[in-house]
Structures are given as structure tokens and as C-alpha cells.
Amino acid sequence: MTGLKRKIDERASNRAEKTSTEEPRPSNDSNEYELKLDMNNYGTAACLRPRRNTRPPASLFAAGFAAVLPTFATKVSRQKGKATSKAKQKPVPKKAKRAQETTFETSTGRKTQPEPGPDKDDHVEIPAVEENLSNVPQDNTWDPAVVQGTQSGDAHKSQPEPGPDGASRDASQTDVALTQVGTTPPPEPQVPGNSPSSPTHDGPQKAFETPQKVSSQDTQAFFAPLTPESMPRPVRAKPLLPTPIGASQIAAETDTETTAQQENAETDLYDNSASSQQLYALAEQLFSHQKSTSEKPEPCGQPEVWADGRQELCETLHYYRAYQGACYSTGGFVRGFMFDKVAHIRDYTDGNVVISRAGGGLIKDKDSGEMRSSRDQVEDIVAHNLRNCINHYNPVVIITGVDNPHIPSKPPQQYCVLDYFKPTHIWVEKSGGGKIVRYRFEKLNLKKDSWWRPKDETDAIELGSLPPPIKKACTSCGVVTSQLYLNGWMCLQPDCLMFWKIAGHGTDTEPQEPDEGSLVYDPRFLKQKTPWPNDDHEYSLVSNNAALSGYSVIGEDTSQAFWLGMVCPDCGRCIPRLSWMGWECQNPACGFTKEPPHTLVPAVTLREPLWPLTSQYTLSRDIQAPLISVCVYFANGYRINQYTIPGIDGFIAHMIANKAVIEEPGGPDAMFEELQQTDIGLRRRSMPNGQLKGPNYCRHFTVNYGMPYKFIAATASQSFEGAARPITATRSRLNWAAKLLLSQDSNRSMNDIEKQWKEKEFNEVLALGYFEQQKINYHDDGEFGLGPTIATLSLGAPGTMRIRMKARHYHGVSSAGVYDDAPPIPGCQQYAARLALQSSLDALKASDSKAYNARRKEIPKELKLRSSGQAKDVLNMQLGHGDIVVMHGADIQRYYEHAVEHAGKLRFALTCRYIDPGSLKEADKPDYEVGPDTEGYDGSGLM
Numbered sequence: 001m002t003g004l005k006r007k008i009d010e011r012a013s014n015r016a017e018k019t020s021t022e023e024p025r026p027s028n029d030s031n032e033y034e035l036k037l038d039m040n041n042y043g044t045a046a047c048l049r050p051r052r053n054t055r056p057p058a059s060l061f062a063a064g065f066a067a068v069l070p071t072f073a074t075k076v077s078r079q080k081g082k083a084t085s086k087a088k089q090k091p092v093p094k095k096a097k098r099a100q101e102t103t104f105e106t107s108t109g110r111k112t113q114p115e116p117g118p119d120k121d122d123h124v125e126i127p128a129v130e131e132n133l134s135n136v137p138q139d140n141t142w143d144p145a146v147v148q149g150t151q152s153g154d155a156h157k158s159q160p161e162p163g164p165d166g167a168s169r170d171a172s173q174t175d176v177a178l179t180q181v182g183t184t185p186p187p188e189p190q191v192p193g194n195s196p197s198s199p200t201h202d203g204p205q206k207a208f209e210t211p212q213k214v215s216s217q218d219t220q221a222f223f224a225p226l227t228p229e230s231m232p233r234p235v236r237a238k239p240l241l242p243t244p245i246g247a248s249q250i251a252a253e254t255d256t257e258t259t260a261q262q263e264n265a266e267t268d269l270y271d272n273s274a275s276s277q278q279l280y281a282l283a284e285q286l287f288s289h290q291k292s293t294s295e296k297p298e299p300c301g302q303p304e305v306w307a308d309g310r311q312e313l314c315e316t317l318h319y320y321r322a323y324q325g326a327c328y329s330t331g332g333f334v335r336g337f338m339f340d341k342v343a344h345i346r347d348y349t350d351g352n353v354v355i356s357r358a359g360g361g362l363i364k365d366k367d368s369g370e371m372r373s374s375r376d377q378v379e380d381i382v383a384h385n386l387r388n389c390i391n392h393y394n395p396v397v398i399i400t401g402v403d404n405p406h407i408p409s410k411p412p413q414q415y416c417v418l419d420y421f422k423p424t425h426i427w428v429e430k431s432g433g434g435k436i437v438r439y440r441f442e443k444l445n446l447k448k449d450s451w452w453r454p455k456d457e458t459d460a461i462e463l464g465s466l467p468p469p470i471k472k473a474c475t476s477c478g479v480v481t482s483q484l485y486l487n488g489w490m491c492l493q494p495d496c497l498m499f500w501k502i503a504g505h506g507t508d509t510e511p512q513e514p515d516e517g518s519l520v521y522d523p524r525f526l527k528q529k530t531p532w533p534n535d536d537h538e539y540s541l542v543s544n545n546a547a548l549s550g551y552s553v554i555g556e557d558t559s560q561a562f563w564l565g566m567v568c569p570d571c572g573r574c575i576p577r578l579s580w581m582g583w584e585c586q587n588p589a590c591g592f593t594k595e596p597p598h599t600l601v602p603a604v605t606l607r608e609p610l611w612p613l614t615s616q617y618t619l620s621r622d623i624q625a626p627l628i629s630v631c632v633y634f635a636n637g638y639r640i641n642q643y644t645i646p647g648i649d650g651f652i653a654h655m656i657a658n659k660a661v662i663e664e665p666g667g668p669d670a671m672f673e674e675l676q677q678t679d680i681g682l683r684r685r686s687m688p689n690g691q692l693k694g695p696n697y698c699r700h701f702t703v704n705y706g707m708p709y710k711f712i713a714a715t716a717s718q719s720f721e722g723a724a725r726p727i728t729a730t731r732s733r734l735n736w737a738a739k740l741l742l743s744q745d746s747n748r749s750m751n752d753i754e755k756q757w758k759e760k761e762f763n764e765v766l767a768l769g770y771f772e773q774q775k776i777n778y779h780d781d782g783e784f785g786l787g788p789t790i791a792t793l794s795l796g797a798p799g800t801m802r803i804r805m806k807a808r809h810y811h812g813v814s815s816a817g818v819y820d821d822a823p824p825i826p827g828c829q830q831y832a833a834r835l836a837l838q839s840s841l842d843a844l845k846a847s848d849s850k851a852y853n854a855r856r857k858e859i860p861k862e863l864k865l866r867s868s869g870q871a872k873d874v875l876n877m878q879l880g881h882g883d884i885v886v887m888h889g890a891d892i893q894r895y896y897e898h899a900v901e902h903a904g905k906l907r908f909a910l911t912c913r914y915i916d917p918g919s920l921k922e923a924d925k926p927d928y929e930v931g932p933d934t935e936g937y938d939g940s941g942l943m
């Protein structure tokens with residue numbers, strides 16, 4: 001070994017400033033997560049077969065694109081013409097169609113499809129959740145544990161309702177009493193860019209629908225003060241009539257009543273007249289399908305897109321990436337809603353209309369069992385984003401969960417996509433004493449059948465077939481509002497004195513809040529039609545994540561879109577990408593697989609133009625906190641940054657490779673390319689999933705060789721015998737690297753270390769494969785039975801390894817508020833105070849367990865310790881291609897945790913450990929022998 005040893009035992013001045021906002025994955029010492037790998041499908045996939053790079057010159061790109069566009073336009077329209085996709089039970093084979101295309105067999109006999117080319121019409125940018133304006137954490141967007149829907153956010157004051165013709169309104173300007181404007185045409189969507197202006201009075205928060213044009217004649221009516229004389233008659237809930245009547249009948253009747261309606265709509269509503277009864281009867285008819293799940297009829301069709309779990313849904317669909325909550329918003333727009341079990345009693349869904357409550361804040365009423373709001377809701381970021389959709393004519397996609405009580409038929413799958421809907425109204429109501437925000441949606445394309453309509457039934461009332469809803473201006477706030485309920489008109493401005501009150505009829509009755517149980521939707525409100533310029537347009541419900549350009553673009557098939565899910569073209573299920581090789585539909589009744597061809601990422605493309613690689617020792621780009629000391633030395637082509645952490649017995653070493661190391665025959669360059677040309681069995685493994693429905697897969701691909709890693713099912717590990725060369729070569733290289741570092745650290749000779757090491761040399765290699773944007777979150781490698789030394793070889797795109805103290809050691813207190821009695825180490829909160837009480841606490845533990853437990857509850861208060869938040873990173877190591885990280889010492893894993901992410905299209909990390917065979921459960925023991933490292937790498941090629 002050539003060893004220029006230059007010890008710089010100095011405290012670095014650089015402070016690790018980058019603070020992660022990531023939610024931690026639980027560390028192993030909290031026993032909160034256990035990783036399991038389903039490797040049953042191993043060994044069946046074909047190799048990632050490199051494709052000749054046939055990328056044409058840039059100038060040809062445009063021409064090529066244009067040339068293929070017509071082809072793909074045809075293809076898409078064919079796909080879209082498909083009325084329904086097949087559900088779980090019966091996938092319709094598309095063999096005939098696929099046979100016309102160039103189907104070919106992989107070496108393992110699995111069918112793959114040729115890649116579609118660019119489809120400009122159908123192109124949808126994968127939205128970065130980071131764009132989300134709401135309460136979604138900024139850099140955790142793809143982590144199921146972290147990503148949240150934008151169900152609730154900061155209260156967002158909405159834009160106020162404009163006055164008529166843009167004029168401001170003042171309640172004192174006129175004395176005209178309550179005037180209904182029920183003959184106003186259906187609400188006109190706002191012209192994009194023409195946002196509502198504000199009334200001048202201190203007024204009402206706008207809480208209702210799209211701005212409407214109101215004639216100046218009507219204007220006068222807005223400002224009437226409420227007088228007893230002007231109040232309508234008292235409200236009585238009307239019983240629903242048993243005999244439903246047809247929509248056409250009521251439409252015809254009410255058409256002739258238009259003038260009378262203008263005069264005095266209340267007369268019709270409160271008289272026991274034929275039209276009033278008919279409206280109630282229609283309402284009853286509309287609500288006859290709002291039954292509980294078990295009674296629901298079969299739907300008339302099948303969803304085009306469906307999923308069995310939340311992660312497969314969110315990883316596949318560009319319009320729904322909310323792992324929690326009902327709403328997915330990005331870039332200031334709502335893209336999708338999911339309505340499932342938690343629903344409000346006045347929610348409503350039929351074939352064309354959905355009315356829902358904004359998410360969050362519901363609790364179950366003890367007496368009625370109904371979901372009621374626990375707090376006042378105000379218009380939040382979701383409502384704001386929904387208004388943007390209205391203003392820009394952006395439809396949103398609605399998805400139903402199987403437990404949605406209001407869907408009129410039985411959804412055939414856990415999550416089924418309904419269709420694109422226009423948000424039409426946003427308003428505030430009262431429920432259970434609190435305010436709730438409500439939305440109304442209309443289906444965009446009425447020409448398309450609604451698969452969720454009950455079988456053998458037609459829609460009771462067509463959209464727009466009834467007269468428009470009655471509209472009135474509030475005499476108190478002046479805002480024009482539609483009548484929602486047959487019970488009577490109410491002002492829906494949450495700040496108005498008259499909010500949610502039905503005006504009494506006669507002189508002596510005060511306006512009063514309605515009895516919630518008696519509220520009956522006005523069919524004219526429910527079934528109104530809101531015209532949009534893009535009505536009947538057909539937007540795709542299928543995301544095109546898995547569409548290659550048709551050229552051999554380096555890194556295209558390992559880009560983010562390629563590890564997201566795809567919609568199965570045979571059965572419509574969202575398929576997560578679980579295998580490194582491609583997609584396999586999880587529907588047991590569907591055999592669809594797709595293996596996109598891989599364009600080799602040549603190792604030379606990893607060279608960084610602004611960081612030239614030389615045969616000199618590479619410069620360092622690591623950053624450590626002042627707490628951490630570094631010792632630098634140089635050996636065998638590596639710069640070795642060895643970090644020591646105070647209070648920790650052990651070290652972390654970063655071996656930074658130079659050109660000679662990387663290009664060594666059989667070395668990192670060769671390994672990187674070989675790993676792309678060999679199927680080593682990488683798969684995403686499932687983790688405990690908390691509250692997610694369906695499995696929760698980690699965000700990288702992994703496979704284990706040698707001794708089974710405790711956190712992986714025994715069957716998942718493979719023998720070194722017959723393993724791909726990079727696996728066994730890594731084991732040998734890392735055995736050498738660990739010995740080199742131990743010899744340097746202990747000032748003992750390599751020979752000396754060799755004898756000791758051989759007994760417990762690395763007997764396991766865990767290979768991790770990362771596509772673009774994949775990463776491993778904070779975790780430790782401190783499981784029971786692991787040796788104290790862990791080494792990782794990094795290949796491919798540059799990574800960043802971040803090290804931080806675990807929260808429970810940093811704060812010294814568990815999430816339950818109990819003091820953690822592990823000895824404190826420098827850098828933790830209240831280090832000196834905690835150190836001072838350690839010996840008395842230890843003594844108490846030994847003498848009086850009751851007093852000891854009581855003391856552990858006291859200490860956090862005494863020392864003002866809090867359990868929230870994470871420690872800052874203390875070390876950031878920039879892992880280049882060919883670099884090695886060695887962590888030595890059990891304390892590092894006990895007190896610290898690490899996370900790695902990378903900036904590129906493809907990275908591998910091969911980690912070696914010693915796993916004590918005696919620590920394995922009988923069921924986890926391998927049925928093959930884990931032999932010794934016979935390759936004997938000794939770094940001599942780099943002397």
C-alpha cells in the first residue's frame with residue numbers, strides 16, 4: 001500500500017446547513033419498521049437489454065416528432081374509443097390488437113409491447129408535487145409516508161362576489177325588498193382573467209358559485225334591508241311524495257310559470273301546489289339511489305381506470321397524487337378528488353352531478369352516527385384552487401372509493417375513477433352547528449356514458465332539463481345566491497347576519513335556521529347545467545407515464561416517469577412498477593406485462609464536465625458540522641475522509657475514488673455497465689403501510705445476496721453462487737476497503753487485520769437500484785445480529801449521503817413524552833444537563849424501578865425537552881461514482897441515521913455487512929451455503 005498519511009485532525013469550519021424537512025422513516029431502534037421483500041417472482045425477468053443508441057441529430061427530432069404524431073393521434077383515439085375497461089374479474093384480451101403490433105418475446109418468454117412514440121395531444125406533464133402551494137412538505141413529495149393531499153390548508157380568503165356590471169354594492173342604496181332573480185340564465189362561467197371584483201361594503205366573504213351577470217334592473221333589488229313584511233312564510237319540511245313524476249313534465253309546467261316565478265317564487269314553493277309537490281317528488285326520485293353500500297345495484301359499466309391500493313393509484317395517475325386527504329392540488333389548481341367512506345349526509349352523487357363537502361374536520365356524532373363537522377370550515381387553499389379551475393375551465397377528475405355511501409351503484413374495485421367534472425359551485429353551509437364548505441360538480445362530457453349509473457336505469461332528470469334554480473339577493477348583504485333547498489331560500493354568505501336562515505312568512509316570524517334533517521335539495525339546483533366552452537371535450541384518464549419517445553435516449557427509461565405506475569391497457573388497473581425490468585399487472589385475472597427496452601447509460605456519461613476526473617487524488621466536496629472531526633489520508637487512488645463523532649466509538653469513512661480507481665479493469669465503470677446488462681432481481685419491496693389501503697412499496701429497487709438480511713424474507717436472498725460478477729466483485733472490494741480502514745485506524749498492519757477479519761468477513765451484499773428521483777430515507781443499519789462494520793460502494797449518478805442524530809437521542813424524549821435514558825452524546829439537546837443527571841438516573845434504575853419510571857416522566861418537563869422536530873444533518877457526503885462509505889461501530893447506528901438521494905437517472909448502491917448466522921430465525925436461514933470471499937481483491941492494481 002502506498003500510504004501518504006496526512007492527518008489533519010481539525011474541526012471543519014463548514015457547518016452542515018442543509019436541514020431536511022423530510023419526515024423520517026422510523027429508525028430500526030424504535031422497532032417501528034421492518035422491511036420485507038417479496039422475492040417470489042425473482043429470476044423470471046429478462047435482462048435489461050442495451051439498445052443501440054440510435055438517437056438522431058437534434059434537427060431530425062422535430063421532423064421525427066411531426067412524422068409520428070398522426071400515427072399516435074390515431075392510436076390514442078382508438079384507445080379512447082374504448083367504452084369501458086375490463087375489471088378484475090374479466091380482463092378482455094387485447095391479443096388481437098397487440099398481434100397487429102410488433103409483439104416480441106423476451107428471452108424469458110414474457111411478452112412485451114413495443115413502446116409507443118410521442119403523443120403530443122395526449123401529453124401530460126408529470127406534475128411535481130413540490131409545486132403544490134398548500135401544506136404539502138416541499139421535498140417529500142413522492143414519499144407515501146409523507147405526501148399529503150391538500151385537504152385543508154391555511155384559511156384562504158376568497159374573492160368577493162362582484163357587484164352587478166362591476167358596480168360595488170351598498171346595502172343602504174335601495175329599499176327594495178327581497179327579490180328573486182330566478183329567471184337569470186344559468187350561471188355564466190367567468191371569462192378567464194376576468195376575476196371577480198369586490199363589493200365595497202364590509203362584507204360578505206364570497207361563498208357562492210361563478211360570478212353571474214345580473215341586469216342593472218336587478219341591481220336595485222340587491223340592497224334591500226330585510227323587513228318583517230319582506231320575509232317569506234315560515235318553513236315547514238315537506239314530506240317526500242311517493243309518486244315520482246317525470247322531468248319533462250315538470251320542465252314543461254315550470255316553463256309556462258316563468259313569469260309568475262319572477263313575480264313571486266315563494267308562492268310556488270310554499271303553496272301545496274302541483275309544481276311544489278312535483279319538485280319534492282323529483283327530489284325524492286333523485287335521492288332514491290343514495291343508499292348504503294350493501295344495497296347498491298350493479299353499475300351499468302366498468303371503470304376505465306381503477307386501483308386496488310392508494311399507492312398504486314397515486315403513483316400512476318397524474319391527476320391524483322394525494323396519499324392522504326380527499327383532494328390533490330398542484331400548481332394552484334385542483335386536479336382530482338377522491339370521495340370515499342367519510343362523507344356528509346348531504347353529499348350527493350348521480351350519473352352527472354356530485355355534491356360534496358370539503359375534506360377534513362368531520363367527527364362521528366355519538367347519537368346519530370352521522371359525520372358532523374368538528375369545527376367551522378372556511379374557504380381554504382382547496383377552495384381557492386377550485387376557483388382557479390372554474391376561472392380557467394379546468395375540469396377535475398373525481399375518483400370514488402368502494403365505501404363511498406353516495407355513489408349510486410356498487411363500485412367494482414377499491415378505487416374507481418369516475419370522470420372529468422366541472423366544479424360549478426363553492427359555498428358555505430351550516431351543519432351540526434358548524435360551518436362547512438361545499439362543492440358542486442357536473443360531468444364535463446355528457447355524451448359519455450357514466451359507468452357508475454345503476455344498471456338498467458336511466459338518469460331521472462337530464463342536466464339542464466329543469467328551469468334554472470331560483471336566485472335571490474340577500475336583503476342584508478346584497479349577494480345573489482341560488483336556492484339550494486326546497487325548504488326555502490337562504491343567504492350563504494358566512495359573515496352575513498342572514499347566513500343560513502330561512503326567512504319567515506308573515507309579519508311576526510323571525511328568520512330561522514332550518515332543521516338539518518328536513519332539508520331537501522331543490523332539483524332545479526341539483527340538475528342545472530353550467531355551460532363551459534370545453535363541454536364534451538374528452539381528456540384522457542390514462543396517464544402516459546410509460547411512453548418512450550421512440551428514440552434511444554440515454555436515461556429516458558430510468559427517468560421518474562418510468563418507475564411510476566401505468567394503467568394496464570388490458571384491464572384498466574393502475575400497475576405500480578415493482579420490478580426493475582418493467583410492469584406486471586397485479587390483477588390475477590390479467591397477464592399483462594411490459595418491459596421497456598433499456599438504453600445503456602455508458603459509464604463515460606457519468607463524468608462531470610465541471611469536476612474533471614484525474615489520476616490525482618480527487619478533491620473533497622463533503623461538508624460536516626463543527627462537532628465532527630475529519631482525518632484525511634490518501635491510499636490506492638482514494639482520498640479517504642475519516643470522520644469521528646464525539647461520544648461515538650467508531651468512524652465514518654468516505655473513500656473518494658479517482659480516475660484510476662473508476663477505470664480499473666473490472667472496477668466501478670465496468671460494474672456499472674454490467675449491472676445494467678444483467679437482471680440481478682431488483683424489485684421494490686413492500687413495507688408496513690400505516691393507514692394506506694393496499695401495500696406500501698419503498699421508493700427504490702433492492703435484492704439481497706448471501707446471508708439473508710434480517711429485514712428481508714428468507715426466500716428473498718440469493719446465493720453468491722452464480723451471482724452476477726458485480727455482486728461478488730463488490731463483496732471482495734469492500735472486504736479489502738474495510739480492512740484498509742481498520743488497519744489505518746488501529747495502526748495495525750493489513751496482515752494483522754486480515755486474520756481477525758477473515759472470521760467475520762462480509763457475508764452479505766444488499767444491492768439497491770435507484771431510478772431518477774428514487775432515494776432511501778433516513779434509517780440505520782443497526783439491526784440485531786449485524787457486525788459493527790458496514791460498507792457501501794456507490795455506482796452511477798452522484799449521491800448525497802446525509803447523517804443526523806436520531807430524534808429520540810437528540811431530544812432525549814420519546815414521542816410519548818418519556819425521557820430516553822440512553823447516555824447523552826455531544827450535540828444533543830441539553831447535553832450538559834442530561835449528562836449531569838445520568839448517574840443518578842442509572843442508580844435509580846438499579847434500585848427503584850417505580851421511582852425511576854416516575855423520574856423519566858418528570859425530566860422532560862424539568863429540562864424543557866420536546867419531542868418534535870428532527871436534528872440537523874451533521875455530515876453531508878457527496879458520493880461520486882466508485883466512492884465507498886464505511887461506517888464502523890455499533891454506536892453510529894444506535895445514535896445516528898442516514899439517508900441517500902441522488903441527482904441523476906441511474907444509481908446503484910451495493911452494501912456489505914456481516915450477518916451473524918446465529919442471529920437468524922430458523923425460517924430465515926438460507927438453504928444454500930454462504931461461502932467465503934474467494935476473489936481476493938487487494939487494491940494492488942491501484943498501488
Ligand SMILES: O=C(O)CCC(=O)C(=O)O
Pocket residue numbers: 766768776781792794799898900908909911
Ligand atoms: O448509498 C446508498 O444508497 C445507501 C445504502 C444504504 O443506506 C443501505 O443499504 O442501508
